């Protein structure tokens with residue numbers, strides 16, 4: 739089982755006033771989720787191994803995840819990944835409300851169905867409502883999709899309403915910490931129910947590995 743997020747953002751601009759793109763949502767919230775998972779599982783016994791990855795240079799073209807996924811020394815690890823959860827912008831309440839996320843590329847695998855069937859405390863994974871934006875092919879998960887690893891991005895951002903996307907107001911004060919904490923805990927408790935026998939998500943033939 740693998741968890742990932744990207745730790746870079748887009749830097750600063752030359753305007754006066756707040757000119758720092760802090761990236762609290764994009765993607766400190768994803769990194770917080772990866773660390774939260776590691777914290778939850780640090781003293782748990784699972785029958786599968788856990789991999790935690792943090793990527794650099796997502797914003798300039800998914801370069802960190804590309805470099806890591808291309809590293810042949812890591813193929814023994816990658817060849818054994820049942821699924822990769824890439825966490826991308828989970829700081830705000832989703833358009834479906836709290837304790838809810840959406841998954842990019844949900845139509846390509848049964849990953850979301852498996853999670854929903856086992857979800858604890860009302861956690862819900864929704865289909866990607868922004869399919870026209872091709873988010874599945876625009877985030878770090880895609881470098882692992884190319885390796886035919888089940889790899890989806892999980893997010894809460896309301897792409898129709900978010901005014902902080904790639905803006906200087908992507909700041910700590912937009913973070914719904916209670917909702918994020920709840921989502922992290924509920925994901926961890928859901929994943930804890932899985933083992934190598936009951937969790938074998940698969941792609942269907944709609945997915946495109948060559949792009």
Ligand SMILES: [Zn+2]
Pocket residue numbers: 764797904
């Ligand atoms: Zn971004």
